[in-house]
Amino acid sequence: MYDFAYHRPKSLSEAVGLLKGKDEARPMSGGMTLIPTLKQRLARPSDVVDLGGVKELAGIKVEGNNVVIGGMTRHAEVATSADVKNAIPALAYLAGHIGDPQVRNRGTMGGSVANNDPAADYPAAVVALNATVTTNTGKHAADSFFKGLFETALGEGELITSISFPKAEKAAYIKFPNPASRYAMVGVFVAKTASGVRVAVTGAGPCVFRVKAMEDALSKNFSSAAIKDIKIPADGLNSDIHGSAEYRAHLVGVMARRAVDAANK
Amino acid sequence: MTAETGIGARVKRKEDQRFLTGTGRYVDDLPLARATYAYFLRSPHAHAKIKSIDVSAAKAMPGVVDIFTGKDIADAKVGGLICGWVVKDKHGEPHKAPPHPVMALDTVRYVGDTVAMIVANTHDEAKDAAEAIKVDYDVKPANVDLARALDKGAPEVHAAEAPGNLIYDWEIGVKADVDAAFAKAAHVTKIDIVNNRLIPNAMEPRAAAAEYDKGTGNYTLWSTSQNPHVLRLILSAFVLGIPEHKLRVIAPDVGGGFGSKIFCYNEETMVTWAASRVGRPIKWTAERSESFMTDAHGRDHVTHAELALDKDGKFLALKVETIANMGAYLSTFSTAVPTYLYATLLAGQYTTPVIYANVKAALTHTAPVDAYRGAGRPEATFVIESIVSKAAKELKMDTADLRRKNFIPKEAFPYQTPVALQYDSGNYPPIIDEAIKIADYKGFEGRRAEAKSRGKLRGIGFSSYIEACGLAPSQVIGQLGGGVGQWESAQLKFNPTGNVQILTGAHSHGQSHETTFAQLISDKLGVPFENIEVVHGDTATTPFGMGSYGSRSLAVGGSAIMKAADKIIAKGRRIAAHLMEADVADIEFENGTFKVKGTDKNVPLAQAVFAAYVPHNYPLHELEPGMDENAFYDPANFVYPAGTQICEVEIDPDTGVVEVVNHTAVDDFGNIINPMIVEGQVHGGIVQGVGQALLENAVYDKETGQLVSGSYMDYTMPRADDVPSFKLGYKVTPCPHNPLGVKGCGEAGAIAAPAAVMNAVHDALAPLGVTHVPMPATPLSVWQTIQGAQRKAAE
Numbered sequence A: 001m002y003d004f005a006y007h008r009p010k011s012l013s014e015a016v017g018l019l020k021g022k023d024e025a026r027p028m029s030g031g032m033t034l035i036p037t038l039k040q041r042l043a044r045p046s047d048v049v050d051l052g053g054v055k056e057l058a059g060i061k062v063e064g065n066n067v068v069i070g071g072m073t074r075h076a077e078v079a080t081s082a083d084v085k086n087a088i089p090a091l092a093y094l095a096g097h098i099g100d101p102q103v104r105n106r107g108t109m110g111g112s113v114a115n116n117d118p119a120a121d122y123p124a125a126v127v128a129l130n131a132t133v134t135t136n137t138g139k140h141a142a143d144s145f146f147k148g149l150f151e152t153a154l155g156e157g158e159l160i161t162s163i164s165f166p167k168a169e170k171a172a173y174i175k176f177p178n179p180a181s182r183y184a185m186v187g188v189f190v191a192k193t194a195s196g197v198r199v200a201v202t203g204a205g206p207c208v209f210r211v212k213a214m215e216d217a218l219s220k221n222f223s224s225a226a227i228k229d230i231k232i233p234a235d236g237l238n239s240d241i242h243g244s245a246e247y248r249a250h251l252v253g254v255m256a257r258r259a260v261d262a263a264n265k
Numbered sequence B: 001m002t003a004e005t006g007i008g009a010r011v012k013r014k015e016d017q018r019f020l021t022g023t024g025r026y027v028d029d030l031p032l033a034r035a036t037y038a039y040f041l042r043s044p045h046a047h048a049k050i051k052s053i054d055v056s057a058a059k060a061m062p063g064v065v066d067i068f069t070g071k072d073i074a075d076a077k078v079g080g081l082i083c084g085w086v087v088k089d090k091h092g093e094p095h096k097a098p099p100h101p102v103m104a105l106d107t108v109r110y111v112g113d114t115v116a117m118i119v120a121n122t123h124d125e126a127k128d129a130a131e132a133i134k135v136d137y138d139v140k141p142a143n144v145d146l147a148r149a150l151d152k153g154a155p156e157v158h159a160a161e162a163p164g165n166l167i168y169d170w171e172i173g174v175k176a177d178v179d180a181a182f183a184k185a186a187h188v189t190k191i192d193i194v195n196n197r198l199i200p201n202a203m204e205p206r207a208a209a210a211e212y213d214k215g216t217g218n219y220t221l222w223s224t225s226q227n228p229h230v231l232r233l234i235l236s237a238f239v240l241g242i243p244e245h246k247l248r249v250i251a252p253d254v255g256g257g258f259g260s261k262i263f264c265y266n267e268e269t270m271v272t273w274a275a276s277r278v279g280r281p282i283k284w285t286a287e288r289s290e291s292f293m294t295d296a297h298g299r300d301h302v303t304h305a306e307l308a309l310d311k312d313g314k315f316l317a318l319k320v321e322t323i324a325n326m327g328a329y330l331s332t333f334s335t336a337v338p339t340y341l342y343a344t345l346l347a348g349q350y351t352t353p354v355i356y357a358n359v360k361a362a363l364t365h366t367a368p369v370d371a372y373r374g375a376g377r378p379e380a381t382f383v384i385e386s387i388v389s390k391a392a393k394e395l396k397m398d399t400a401d402l403r404r405k406n407f408i409p410k411e412a413f414p415y416q417t418p419v420a421l422q423y424d425s426g427n428y429p430p431i432i433d434e435a436i437k438i439a440d441y442k443g444f445e446g447r448r449a450e451a452k453s454r455g456k457l458r459g460i461g462f463s464s465y466i467e468a469c470g471l472a473p474s475q476v477i478g479q480l481g482g483g484v485g486q487w488e489s490a491q492l493k494f495n496p497t498g499n500v501q502i503l504t505g506a507h508s509h510g511q512s513h514e515t516t517f518a519q520l521i522s523d524k525l526g527v528p529f530e531n532i533e534v535v536h537g538d539t540a541t542t543p544f545g546m547g548s549y550g551s552r553s554l555a556v557g558g559s560a561i562m563k564a565a566d567k568i569i570a571k572g573r574r575i576a577a578h579l580m581e582a583d584v585a586d587i588e589f590e591n592g593t594f595k596v597k598g599t600d601k602n603v604p605l606a607q608a609v610f611a612a613y614v615p616h617n618y619p620l621h622e623l624e625p626g627m628d629e630n631a632f633y634d635p636a637n638f639v640y641p642a643g644t645q646i647c648e649v650e651i652d653p654d655t656g657v658v659e660v661v662n663h664t665a666v667d668d669f670g671n672i673i674n675p676m677i678v679e680g681q682v683h684g685g686i687v688q689g690v691g692q693a694l695l696e697n698a699v700y701d702k703e704t705g706q707l708v709s710g711s712y713m714d715y716t717m718p719r720a721d722d723v724p725s726f727k728l729g730y731k732v733t734p735c736p737h738n739p740l741g742v743k744g745c746g747e748a749g750a751i752a753a754p755a756a757v758m759n760a761v762h763d764a765l766a767p768l769g770v771t772h773v774p775m776p777a778t779p780l781s782v783w784q785t786i787q788g789a790q791r792k793a794a795e
């Protein structure tokens, strides 16, 4: 890795200050994505601002009808939190199936959502549950947050401080892991919340997306039978040695049906 | 006294104490004063001419000690790497031997080919400097598609020395006899299969560190080698010209090899050579991506085979055509793998009277391909066991019955196969019977029906393998073109206080020699287990030996240890006779003690040892002092482990996911020294075989020649949750020609498993009309196969 200056601020304002006015300052949460990138010399930040010591970013709270999860919250904490398990068990399940124990004990929700890897799991939950992403400068609705391949609505120096997930009446996430990396090759999060039924797909395309046809069908009849004939077009889906676009399109259907069945259990 | 630590005991591994507490010492752990660090600049292209290399800016970078390119190596007259096995083609001509420079001179031939070596004060400085080297490449079309590699017009890897990419066109067996048998056949079964290319992925990446002592002119190389003496021999005699006695090679703790650390590689060569140039020690450890790109890969065959049967299902003849990938350069034993370790095994466990095999070795713009756990024998087993299972399906015969009908009968041993090998011993029917019992084959159709009720397709597959290992009788190896002897050495060095060191020329990099070998001596000489130390891996302290591969360590190395122990006993008897004033002929050795026959007079071995080192009361006029014996053992034949694996899978037709739900292995490894260690070897081997069958695949992009599966993001290693708990069983026919009666167990699991798993996959999908599933049966490929079958059914 190339040399960089390392900072470990104690507060959000200090962190935001450190990110300003540098050549290229990068925040770091769990480092599970950033550090491998640095080791492979694929990034050359001038400064790395480690958010690990920022207290405001930690923790899980229930606020009314929402579960609010701090940006620095590790996957393992989400997976085992009684509050999350109570309010949105599907979210705890999702977190418990990210990577391996080491990754879950380091990786964070803020880091994952900010990174917006096309194969990451969390984006599906954020979109399907219609969550709100809160940053040091404002709020983003889920639908306008994920912009494309590794692209989000976050501006220069903008940090995810927390994400607020509305409780779901019914929800489930089913993931078809990439055989090698075990990231999502296709992951489908199905949720029925106050804002209606949503079906969000990660892994299959360049960025998380919703399947309107399934949402409409499930709004009328929340059962896997209701979506069994809905075909997902392969156009524009990812294709690699593990899955052709056609295969991924097919898997979206299979995973969506299984998710609906799981949500109904 | 030694029953708990002797032959047959489940002794816990000595070496685990240090491995599990993080106190093993690997090459990279080595503290070397004033060390420098090497980094290798590698080709980003599969095939290109190097128009120019400019290192001037890089040389001026902070911390840089020196930079070497192919030109420096050529100017210094460093030899190329060698291929140590001359295979003669079907016209009796030696194989084509294109040069294998340690650093590319004017052409790069695969992604990862070595272009420059940067030596700097730190690893990071070396890497920084590598980025400042300017290489001007003229990129050429690459040939990475094995099936097309020998076609007219395929880009040539070494146009001058190996026109048309052909290294050899080799054959074994009499084609006319095979053709005649086919003409009379009642049934012919045909298969077209690809044996997928694998990347070894030892846990510890390759590493090398070298030091040159200006005062003595001695070099020391620490290397992650499976065979330090062989590495030294190659470097001395062929590559660097450093006399053997001036080069010490040490292979300390090595974290797995699976064959990939047998070979002599450019990096260790360069590190040794450059250590004297820069006058400081040099260290290098491969990064994981370098391991993917540059460790010798395994397997990679394209094969067409045909089996002729009579109306009752008796095999009449087998015909095999294989193209084997060599990669861009011939690695150390590459030429032998798809010939003498492959085609000579094509008889399998069967009496097939005539066999013909034609193997063409092809160059491609990919990493060199060489021996990998099983080396040739998994490929042979996959051919035979796939075609036998397919024949059973076509003839609507029970797959086990068809095998039984064709097994070599017990009375036929020693059995001469039509493909050169003579099997020394074996008894196959009890093995398959035991496997069938353990796997509850009879209950399978019930389980299939139950799975169907859950929407799953269940299948069962057999693989009855044989392999030749315990490499090897030297004279046979010599006749076949091998460049080395294949005996093994041992030295038993007692110390005056009665404890003993076993020095072996074999090398342990996961196989547990430190435990198994100690058990041999504990058993044979009655020495307490904790008083035995196994020493290996250092050319300065151990006798010359051939190292570990080809499941040879116990069968050959262990036999050498037994021979040395016999010499200890013989000498001890004479000492004991002297001490007890008895006739040597009356001295018996039992449980570590010399006794005078028919009396209660005795001398424990430790006392004889002490007398030998403090020879105050000792027959010095007729016996040398000391208790230190060595032995060399050259085996009379290969050893022939055999067994049957039965695999059961369930396939989810909606996703194509194959789950291994049951896996049984019954093996004949001859006598077993430590059952726990053998189980570990079998478990690991099966996992690698399941990996090949379902998960692992080295993929080069057909257009660009880039290694697509160049990291764990894309190369699927098997994990614990990919396999069930295995069910194992044993049948024992002792090897008749080595003193321990042992056969090898290191490779069997990986040899048999791919065919067992793939046969189960085929069986599961057969109801859909599927007759061929490519390996590895990944979810994508199974799903596509099912789609294809459904389309066909709809037509």
Ligand SMILES: Cc1cc2nc3c(=O)[nH]c(=O)nc-3n(C[C@H](O)[C@H](O)[C@H](O)COP(=O)(O)OP(=O)(O)OC[C@H]3O[C@@H](n4cnc5c(N)ncnc54)[C@H](O)[C@@H]3O)c2cc1C
Pocket (backbone or CB within 6 Å): A026, A027, A028, A029, A030, A031, A032, A033, A034, A035, A051, A071, A072, A097, A098, A099, A100, A103, A106, A107, A108, A109, A110, A111, A112, A114, A115, A117, A119, A120, A121, A122, A154, A158, A159, A160, A161, A181, A182, A183, A184
């Ligand atoms: C072996 C392995 C397996 C994995 N498997 C999975 C998997 O199955 N599913 C899955 O979803 N993920 C997987 N991951 C990724 C893992 O979940 C990462 O932890 C996650 O993607 C990034 O989180 P992090 O906290 O480590 O972020 P970091 O690596 O610290 O940062 C990632 C990026 O986000 C930026 N960033 C970090 N925090 C913030 C913030 N608060 N606000 C704005 N920007 C920020 C950083 O600058 C960087 O660009 C895996 C990772 C590994 C190493």
